[in-house]
Amino acid sequence: MGAEALKGKRIVIAGSQKTNEMSVIIEKQGGTPIVRSLQGLTIFEEAQVADPLRRFAREGADWVILTTGLGADNLIKASEKLGIQKEVLHRLSQASIAARGYKTTAFLKRIDLRAVVSDDDGTMGSLMEKLESIDFAGQRIWIQLHGEPAPELEQRLTEQGAAQVQSVLPYRHIPPERETLDAILSQLAEGSVDAVCFTTAVQVRYLFSYGMETGSVELLRAAFNGPVLAAAVGKVTAEALRSYGVERVVVPDIERMGAMIIEISRCYEAVE
Structure with missing residues:
Protein backbone atom coordinates (compact mmCIF):
# COMPACT_ATOMS: atom_id res chain seq x y z
CA MET A 1 0.00 0.00 0.00
CA LEU A 41 -23.05 11.66 24.29
CA THR A 42 -23.19 8.35 26.13
CA ILE A 43 -24.07 8.69 29.80
CA PHE A 44 -23.70 5.95 32.40
CA GLU A 45 -26.66 6.38 34.73
CA GLU A 46 -25.72 4.77 38.04
CA ALA A 47 -29.03 5.72 39.63
CA GLN A 48 -30.88 3.73 36.97
CA VAL A 49 -28.96 0.52 37.67
CA ALA A 50 -28.91 0.59 41.48
CA ASP A 51 -32.26 -1.15 42.04
CA PRO A 52 -31.77 -3.79 39.30
CA LEU A 53 -28.31 -4.58 40.68
CA ARG A 54 -29.59 -4.91 44.24
CA ARG A 55 -32.36 -7.20 43.04
CA PHE A 56 -29.88 -9.30 41.07
CA ALA A 57 -27.63 -9.54 44.13
CA ARG A 58 -30.59 -10.82 46.19
CA GLU A 59 -32.30 -13.12 43.68
CA GLY A 60 -29.83 -13.86 40.89
CA ALA A 61 -31.03 -15.30 37.57
CA ASP A 62 -30.94 -18.57 35.68
CA TRP A 63 -29.46 -16.90 32.61
CA VAL A 64 -27.44 -13.70 32.21
CA ILE A 65 -27.04 -12.22 28.73
CA LEU A 66 -24.18 -9.71 28.42
CA THR A 67 -24.12 -7.63 25.23
CA THR A 68 -21.08 -5.36 25.73
CA GLY A 69 -17.85 -5.72 27.64
CA LEU A 70 -17.79 -2.06 28.68
CA GLY A 71 -21.35 -2.13 29.95
CA ALA A 72 -20.81 -5.35 31.91
CA ASP A 73 -17.58 -4.02 33.42
CA ASN A 74 -19.23 -0.77 34.49
CA LEU A 75 -22.09 -2.67 36.12
CA ILE A 76 -19.56 -4.55 38.25
CA LYS A 77 -17.90 -1.24 39.17
CA ALA A 78 -21.30 0.21 40.05
CA SER A 79 -22.02 -2.80 42.26
CA GLU A 80 -18.78 -2.12 44.12
CA LYS A 81 -19.93 1.44 44.90
CA LEU A 82 -23.20 -0.01 46.17
CA GLY A 83 -21.32 -2.41 48.43
CA ILE A 84 -22.74 -5.52 46.72
CA GLN A 85 -19.99 -6.50 44.28
CA LYS A 86 -19.23 -9.80 46.02
CA GLU A 87 -22.90 -10.81 45.86
CA VAL A 88 -23.25 -9.76 42.20
CA LEU A 89 -20.15 -11.74 41.16
CA HIS A 90 -21.43 -14.76 43.07
CA ARG A 91 -24.80 -14.58 41.27
CA LEU A 92 -23.00 -14.31 37.94
CA SER A 93 -20.97 -17.43 38.73
CA GLN A 94 -24.20 -19.34 39.44
CA ALA A 95 -25.91 -18.33 36.19
CA SER A 96 -25.57 -19.64 32.65
CA ILE A 97 -24.01 -16.79 30.68
CA ALA A 98 -24.52 -15.79 27.05
CA ALA A 99 -22.13 -13.19 25.64
CA ARG A 100 -21.99 -11.00 22.52
CA GLY A 101 -18.67 -9.73 21.22
CA TYR A 102 -15.00 -10.38 21.92
CA LYS A 103 -14.81 -7.53 24.46
CA THR A 104 -17.51 -9.21 26.53
CA THR A 105 -15.62 -12.49 26.35
CA ALA A 106 -12.47 -10.67 27.49
CA PHE A 107 -14.39 -9.13 30.41
CA LEU A 108 -15.61 -12.56 31.52
CA LYS A 109 -12.07 -13.91 31.34
CA ARG A 110 -10.88 -11.11 33.65
CA ILE A 111 -13.39 -12.19 36.30
CA ASP A 112 -12.67 -15.91 35.77
CA LEU A 113 -15.99 -16.75 34.11
CA ARG A 114 -16.92 -18.18 30.73
CA ALA A 115 -19.97 -17.95 28.51
CA VAL A 116 -21.83 -21.14 27.65
CA VAL A 117 -23.30 -19.43 24.57
CA SER A 118 -21.58 -16.82 22.41
CA ASP A 119 -22.08 -15.34 18.95
CA ASP A 120 -20.10 -16.25 15.84
CA ASP A 121 -19.55 -12.78 14.44
CA GLY A 122 -20.12 -10.14 17.15
CA THR A 123 -23.71 -9.38 16.16
CA MET A 124 -26.92 -9.57 18.16
CA GLY A 125 -28.46 -11.49 15.28
CA SER A 126 -25.87 -14.24 15.61
CA LEU A 127 -26.32 -14.40 19.39
CA MET A 128 -30.11 -14.66 19.04
CA GLU A 129 -29.69 -17.51 16.55
CA LYS A 130 -27.55 -19.38 19.08
CA LEU A 131 -30.12 -18.79 21.81
CA GLU A 132 -32.93 -20.25 19.69
CA SER A 133 -31.81 -23.78 20.56
CA ILE A 134 -32.00 -23.15 24.33
CA ASP A 135 -34.99 -24.27 26.39
CA PHE A 136 -35.87 -21.21 28.46
CA ALA A 137 -39.11 -22.64 29.89
CA GLY A 138 -39.59 -21.23 33.38
CA GLN A 139 -36.20 -19.52 33.35
CA ARG A 140 -35.37 -16.11 34.80
CA ILE A 141 -33.26 -14.06 32.40
CA TRP A 142 -31.24 -10.91 33.15
CA ILE A 143 -29.99 -8.90 30.14
CA GLN A 144 -27.31 -6.20 30.17
CA LEU A 145 -27.85 -3.81 27.26
CA HIS A 146 -25.94 -0.77 26.06
CA GLY A 147 -27.69 2.45 25.12
CA GLU A 148 -30.75 1.02 23.39
CA PRO A 149 -33.55 -1.43 24.28
CA ALA A 150 -33.70 -4.83 22.55
CA PRO A 151 -37.43 -5.61 22.26
CA GLU A 152 -36.89 -8.31 19.62
CA LEU A 153 -34.56 -10.25 21.93
CA GLU A 154 -36.95 -9.89 24.88
CA GLN A 155 -39.89 -11.05 22.75
CA ARG A 156 -38.03 -14.11 21.47
CA LEU A 157 -37.03 -15.14 24.99
CA THR A 158 -40.61 -14.77 26.18
CA GLU A 159 -41.85 -16.83 23.23
CA GLN A 160 -39.32 -19.51 24.21
CA GLY A 161 -41.01 -19.80 27.58
CA ALA A 162 -38.94 -17.56 29.84
CA ALA A 163 -40.77 -16.89 33.10
CA GLN A 164 -39.10 -13.51 33.61
CA VAL A 165 -37.00 -11.24 31.38
CA GLN A 166 -35.37 -8.20 32.94
CA SER A 167 -33.26 -5.79 30.90
CA VAL A 168 -30.78 -3.40 32.47
CA LEU A 169 -29.91 -0.36 30.37
CA PRO A 170 -26.99 1.38 32.11
CA TYR A 171 -26.19 3.74 29.25
CA ARG A 172 -28.26 6.41 27.59
CA HIS A 173 -27.37 7.97 24.24
CA ILE A 174 -27.98 11.67 23.65
CA PRO A 175 -28.40 12.49 19.93
Whole structure:
Protein backbone atom coordinates (compact mmCIF):
# COMPACT_ATOMS: atom_id res chain seq x y z
CA MET A 1 0.00 0.00 0.00
CA GLY A 2 1.38 3.39 -1.01
CA ALA A 3 2.20 6.11 1.50
CA GLU A 4 -0.34 8.45 -0.11
CA ALA A 5 -3.18 6.08 -0.98
CA LEU A 6 -5.69 8.67 0.30
CA LYS A 7 -4.16 11.67 -1.46
CA GLY A 8 -6.87 14.18 -2.31
CA LYS A 9 -9.52 12.21 -0.39
CA ARG A 10 -11.71 13.82 2.27
CA ILE A 11 -12.61 11.28 4.95
CA VAL A 12 -15.36 11.92 7.49
CA ILE A 13 -14.90 10.46 10.98
CA ALA A 14 -18.34 9.87 12.50
CA GLY A 15 -17.02 8.65 15.86
CA SER A 16 -16.35 10.61 19.02
CA GLN A 17 -13.45 8.60 20.44
CA LYS A 18 -9.85 8.39 19.21
CA THR A 19 -10.58 10.97 16.52
CA ASN A 20 -7.07 12.41 16.83
CA GLU A 21 -5.48 9.00 16.28
CA MET A 22 -7.72 8.32 13.29
CA SER A 23 -6.96 11.76 11.85
CA VAL A 24 -3.22 11.10 12.06
CA ILE A 25 -3.58 7.79 10.18
CA ILE A 26 -5.65 9.47 7.45
CA GLU A 27 -3.13 12.31 7.13
CA LYS A 28 -0.22 9.85 6.89
CA GLN A 29 -2.01 8.30 3.91
CA GLY A 30 -2.29 11.75 2.34
CA GLY A 31 -5.98 12.28 3.11
CA THR A 32 -7.90 15.07 4.83
CA PRO A 33 -9.81 14.03 7.98
CA ILE A 34 -13.13 15.74 8.81
CA VAL A 35 -14.56 15.04 12.27
CA ARG A 36 -18.38 14.97 12.27
CA SER A 37 -19.30 13.11 15.44
CA LEU A 38 -22.62 11.31 15.07
CA GLN A 39 -22.24 9.48 18.36
CA GLY A 40 -23.75 12.11 20.61
CA LEU A 41 -23.05 11.66 24.29
CA THR A 42 -23.19 8.35 26.13
CA ILE A 43 -24.07 8.69 29.80
CA PHE A 44 -23.70 5.95 32.40
CA GLU A 45 -26.66 6.38 34.73
CA GLU A 46 -25.72 4.77 38.04
CA ALA A 47 -29.03 5.72 39.63
CA GLN A 48 -30.88 3.73 36.97
CA VAL A 49 -28.96 0.52 37.67
CA ALA A 50 -28.91 0.59 41.48
CA ASP A 51 -32.26 -1.15 42.04
CA PRO A 52 -31.77 -3.79 39.30
CA LEU A 53 -28.31 -4.58 40.68
CA ARG A 54 -29.59 -4.91 44.24
CA ARG A 55 -32.36 -7.20 43.04
CA PHE A 56 -29.88 -9.30 41.07
CA ALA A 57 -27.63 -9.54 44.13
CA ARG A 58 -30.59 -10.82 46.19
CA GLU A 59 -32.30 -13.12 43.68
CA GLY A 60 -29.83 -13.86 40.89
CA ALA A 61 -31.03 -15.30 37.57
CA ASP A 62 -30.94 -18.57 35.68
CA TRP A 63 -29.46 -16.90 32.61
CA VAL A 64 -27.44 -13.70 32.21
CA ILE A 65 -27.04 -12.22 28.73
CA LEU A 66 -24.18 -9.71 28.42
CA THR A 67 -24.12 -7.63 25.23
CA THR A 68 -21.08 -5.36 25.73
CA GLY A 69 -17.85 -5.72 27.64
CA LEU A 70 -17.79 -2.06 28.68
CA GLY A 71 -21.35 -2.13 29.95
CA ALA A 72 -20.81 -5.35 31.91
CA ASP A 73 -17.58 -4.02 33.42
CA ASN A 74 -19.23 -0.77 34.49
CA LEU A 75 -22.09 -2.67 36.12
CA ILE A 76 -19.56 -4.55 38.25
CA LYS A 77 -17.90 -1.24 39.17
CA ALA A 78 -21.30 0.21 40.05
CA SER A 79 -22.02 -2.80 42.26
CA GLU A 80 -18.78 -2.12 44.12
CA LYS A 81 -19.93 1.44 44.90
CA LEU A 82 -23.20 -0.01 46.17
CA GLY A 83 -21.32 -2.41 48.43
CA ILE A 84 -22.74 -5.52 46.72
CA GLN A 85 -19.99 -6.50 44.28
CA LYS A 86 -19.23 -9.80 46.02
CA GLU A 87 -22.90 -10.81 45.86
CA VAL A 88 -23.25 -9.76 42.20
CA LEU A 89 -20.15 -11.74 41.16
CA HIS A 90 -21.43 -14.76 43.07
CA ARG A 91 -24.80 -14.58 41.27
CA LEU A 92 -23.00 -14.31 37.94
CA SER A 93 -20.97 -17.43 38.73
CA GLN A 94 -24.20 -19.34 39.44
CA ALA A 95 -25.91 -18.33 36.19
CA SER A 96 -25.57 -19.64 32.65
CA ILE A 97 -24.01 -16.79 30.68
CA ALA A 98 -24.52 -15.79 27.05
CA ALA A 99 -22.13 -13.19 25.64
CA ARG A 100 -21.99 -11.00 22.52
CA GLY A 101 -18.67 -9.73 21.22
CA TYR A 102 -15.00 -10.38 21.92
CA LYS A 103 -14.81 -7.53 24.46
CA THR A 104 -17.51 -9.21 26.53
CA THR A 105 -15.62 -12.49 26.35
CA ALA A 106 -12.47 -10.67 27.49
CA PHE A 107 -14.39 -9.13 30.41
CA LEU A 108 -15.61 -12.56 31.52
CA LYS A 109 -12.07 -13.91 31.34
CA ARG A 110 -10.88 -11.11 33.65
CA ILE A 111 -13.39 -12.19 36.30
CA ASP A 112 -12.67 -15.91 35.77
CA LEU A 113 -15.99 -16.75 34.11
CA ARG A 114 -16.92 -18.18 30.73
CA ALA A 115 -19.97 -17.95 28.51
CA VAL A 116 -21.83 -21.14 27.65
CA VAL A 117 -23.30 -19.43 24.57
CA SER A 118 -21.58 -16.82 22.41
CA ASP A 119 -22.08 -15.34 18.95
CA ASP A 120 -20.10 -16.25 15.84
CA ASP A 121 -19.55 -12.78 14.44
CA GLY A 122 -20.12 -10.14 17.15
CA THR A 123 -23.71 -9.38 16.16
CA MET A 124 -26.92 -9.57 18.16
CA GLY A 125 -28.46 -11.49 15.28
CA SER A 126 -25.87 -14.24 15.61
CA LEU A 127 -26.32 -14.40 19.39
CA MET A 128 -30.11 -14.66 19.04
CA GLU A 129 -29.69 -17.51 16.55
CA LYS A 130 -27.55 -19.38 19.08
CA LEU A 131 -30.12 -18.79 21.81
CA GLU A 132 -32.93 -20.25 19.69
CA SER A 133 -31.81 -23.78 20.56
CA ILE A 134 -32.00 -23.15 24.33
CA ASP A 135 -34.99 -24.27 26.39
CA PHE A 136 -35.87 -21.21 28.46
CA ALA A 137 -39.11 -22.64 29.89
CA GLY A 138 -39.59 -21.23 33.38
CA GLN A 139 -36.20 -19.52 33.35
CA ARG A 140 -35.37 -16.11 34.80
CA ILE A 141 -33.26 -14.06 32.40
CA TRP A 142 -31.24 -10.91 33.15
CA ILE A 143 -29.99 -8.90 30.14
CA GLN A 144 -27.31 -6.20 30.17
CA LEU A 145 -27.85 -3.81 27.26
CA HIS A 146 -25.94 -0.77 26.06
CA GLY A 147 -27.69 2.45 25.12
CA GLU A 148 -30.75 1.02 23.39
CA PRO A 149 -33.55 -1.43 24.28
CA ALA A 150 -33.70 -4.83 22.55
CA PRO A 151 -37.43 -5.61 22.26
CA GLU A 152 -36.89 -8.31 19.62
CA LEU A 153 -34.56 -10.25 21.93
CA GLU A 154 -36.95 -9.89 24.88
CA GLN A 155 -39.89 -11.05 22.75
CA ARG A 156 -38.03 -14.11 21.47
CA LEU A 157 -37.03 -15.14 24.99
CA THR A 158 -40.61 -14.77 26.18
CA GLU A 159 -41.85 -16.83 23.23
CA GLN A 160 -39.32 -19.51 24.21
CA GLY A 161 -41.01 -19.80 27.58
CA ALA A 162 -38.94 -17.56 29.84
CA ALA A 163 -40.77 -16.89 33.10
CA GLN A 164 -39.10 -13.51 33.61
CA VAL A 165 -37.00 -11.24 31.38
CA GLN A 166 -35.37 -8.20 32.94
CA SER A 167 -33.26 -5.79 30.90
CA VAL A 168 -30.78 -3.40 32.47
CA LEU A 169 -29.91 -0.36 30.37
CA PRO A 170 -26.99 1.38 32.11
CA TYR A 171 -26.19 3.74 29.25
CA ARG A 172 -28.26 6.41 27.59
CA HIS A 173 -27.37 7.97 24.24
CA ILE A 174 -27.98 11.67 23.65
CA PRO A 175 -28.40 12.49 19.93
CA PRO A 176 -25.74 14.50 18.07
CA GLU A 177 -26.26 18.17 17.29
CA ARG A 178 -28.59 18.90 14.37
CA GLU A 179 -25.87 21.18 12.95
CA THR A 180 -23.57 18.18 12.69
CA LEU A 181 -26.25 16.10 10.97
CA ASP A 182 -27.06 18.96 8.59
CA ALA A 183 -23.38 19.41 7.77
CA ILE A 184 -22.78 15.78 6.85
CA LEU A 185 -26.00 15.63 4.80
CA SER A 186 -24.93 18.72 2.88
CA GLN A 187 -21.47 17.30 2.21
CA LEU A 188 -22.93 14.03 0.97
CA ALA A 189 -25.40 15.89 -1.26
CA GLU A 190 -22.62 18.07 -2.68
CA GLY A 191 -20.26 15.15 -3.15
CA SER A 192 -17.58 17.03 -1.24
CA VAL A 193 -16.49 14.01 0.83
CA ASP A 194 -15.15 10.67 -0.37
CA ALA A 195 -15.76 8.33 2.56
CA VAL A 196 -17.46 8.19 5.96
CA CYS A 197 -16.03 6.10 8.81
CA PHE A 198 -18.65 4.70 11.20
CA THR A 199 -17.32 3.27 14.47
CA THR A 200 -20.63 2.21 16.05
CA ALA A 201 -24.08 1.16 14.83
CA VAL A 202 -25.57 4.03 16.85
CA GLN A 203 -23.94 6.55 14.50
CA VAL A 204 -25.56 4.86 11.53
CA ARG A 205 -28.98 4.89 13.17
CA TYR A 206 -28.75 8.58 14.10
CA LEU A 207 -27.78 9.55 10.55
CA PHE A 208 -30.51 7.53 8.86
CA SER A 209 -33.13 8.51 11.44
CA TYR A 210 -32.34 12.13 10.65
CA GLY A 211 -32.52 11.25 6.97
CA MET A 212 -36.04 9.90 7.52
CA GLU A 213 -37.01 13.02 9.46
CA THR A 214 -35.76 15.32 6.70
CA GLY A 215 -36.78 13.20 3.72
CA SER A 216 -33.14 12.53 2.83
CA VAL A 217 -32.91 8.74 3.09
CA GLU A 218 -32.70 8.25 -0.68
CA LEU A 219 -29.98 10.88 -0.80
CA LEU A 220 -28.00 8.90 1.79
CA ARG A 221 -28.48 5.60 -0.04
CA ALA A 222 -27.55 7.16 -3.39
CA ALA A 223 -24.38 8.67 -1.90
CA PHE A 224 -23.20 5.49 -0.18
CA ASN A 225 -24.11 3.23 -3.08
CA GLY A 226 -22.49 5.72 -5.45
CA PRO A 227 -19.44 7.94 -5.03
CA VAL A 228 -19.03 7.85 -1.23
CA LEU A 229 -17.49 4.86 0.55
CA ALA A 230 -19.26 3.78 3.75
CA ALA A 231 -16.73 2.20 6.10
CA ALA A 232 -17.65 0.23 9.24
CA VAL A 233 -15.25 -0.67 12.03
CA GLY A 234 -16.83 -4.11 12.44
CA LYS A 235 -19.64 -6.48 11.54
CA VAL A 236 -22.25 -4.95 13.88
CA THR A 237 -21.80 -1.49 12.37
CA ALA A 238 -21.75 -2.96 8.85
CA GLU A 239 -24.98 -4.81 9.60
CA ALA A 240 -26.61 -1.52 10.61
CA LEU A 241 -25.56 0.13 7.33
CA ARG A 242 -26.88 -2.77 5.26
CA SER A 243 -30.18 -2.70 7.15
CA TYR A 244 -30.72 0.81 5.73
CA GLY A 245 -30.01 -0.26 2.16
CA VAL A 246 -26.29 0.49 1.90
CA GLU A 247 -25.06 -2.26 -0.42
CA ARG A 248 -21.33 -1.49 -0.47
CA VAL A 249 -19.66 -1.42 2.95
CA VAL A 250 -15.92 -1.48 3.62
CA VAL A 251 -15.18 -3.63 6.69
CA PRO A 252 -11.72 -4.65 7.97
CA ASP A 253 -10.99 -8.23 9.00
CA ILE A 254 -9.74 -6.94 12.35
CA GLU A 255 -12.21 -4.76 14.24
CA ARG A 256 -9.94 -1.77 14.77
CA MET A 257 -10.21 1.87 13.70
CA GLY A 258 -6.73 1.90 12.16
CA ALA A 259 -7.51 -1.27 10.19
CA MET A 260 -10.66 0.42 8.84
CA ILE A 261 -8.61 3.33 7.45
CA ILE A 262 -6.12 0.92 5.88
CA GLU A 263 -9.00 -0.96 4.24
CA ILE A 264 -10.32 2.30 2.75
CA SER A 265 -6.83 2.98 1.36
CA ARG A 266 -6.75 -0.46 -0.24
CA CYS A 267 -10.12 0.14 -1.88
CA TYR A 268 -8.93 3.37 -3.50
CA GLU A 269 -5.67 1.78 -4.62
CA ALA A 270 -7.55 -1.12 -6.22
CA VAL A 271 -9.72 1.35 -8.19
CA GLU A 272 -6.95 3.68 -9.21
